[in-house]
Amino acid sequence: MKCAVVYSSLTGNTYKLARGIYKGIKEIERFINVDDVDFDELKAYDTIIFCYWNARNTVDPDAMKFINSISGKNVFAAGTLGAYPDGKSGTMMKENARKLIEENNNTFIGEFICQGRIDPVKTERRQRMSKEHSHYLNEERLKRHIESRNHPDLNDIAAAIELVKKALTLDED
Numbered sequence: 001m002k003c004a005v006v007y008s009s010l011t012g013n014t015y016k017l018a019r020g021i022y023k024g025i026k027e028i029e030r031f032i033n034v035d036d037v038d039f040d041e042l043k044a045y046d047t048i049i050f051c052y053w054n055a056r057n058t059v060d061p062d063a064m065k066f067i068n069s070i071s072g073k074n075v076f077a078a079g080t081l082g083a084y085p086d087g088k089s090g091t092m093m094k095e096n097a098r099k100l101i102e103e104n105n106n107t108f109i110g111e112f113i114c115q116g117r118i119d120p121v122k123t124e125r126r127q128r129m130s131k132e133h134s135h136y137l138n139e140e141r142l143k144r145h146i147e148s149r150n151h152p153d154l155n156d157i158a159a160a161i162e163l164v165k166k167a168l169t170l171d172e173d
Contacts, residue, residue, distance in 0.1 A: 001046060002044055002047065003029060003048070004028065004029060004032055004042070004045045004048055005021055005022045005030065005031050005048075005051060006033075006037060006049070006051070006066060007052070008063040009051075009053060011116070012117075013053060013152055014053045014079070017078055017080055017116075018049070020157030020160065021051070021078060021157070021161055021164055022049075024158075025168070027168065030045070034062045034065075035062065037066060048073050048106075049075075049076045050076065050078065050101070053079065053081070054081030057093050057096060058097070072106065073106045074106070074107045076109050076110045076168075077094070077110070077111045078113070078164070079111075079113040080113065080151075081093055081115065082115065082116060082117075082144075082145070082148055084144060085114055085115055094111055097111065109168075114156035114159070114160070115152070115156075116152060117148050117149050118144075118149075123146075126145075127142070
């Protein structure tokens, strides 16, 4: 098995998760920003740890271009989002990522998503919206924004590493 992490990151959340996976699994040979992918070099890798961020409940535009450009790979999807991972947005995000991976003749081998830090500027902007606006930060939404400031954390990264190892059959059980 030849394995590489390919990631797309806007605010640093996905970079942090991807870097943690890369550093935590010695069998992963390369760590590549999606903007720096050399597709000729990538032909040598049969397994990709595909790290992306949530953009309207699917993979971000740069990651989407990447995943639409590869086929015949084993792909593990790891993503970050501002919402709770087990909520509606997280479910849709995972479904859409899996669909994109499989549509391009890749083998989906697993997934992990976790909450990522929401930019405080977004929080402030949404707090100033009128209460009638659909994106107004009510008490529950504000709580989620504040909680997001701690993610991805070491527990998120450890959980991701565990799932990736299982998918790569590197778990120590």
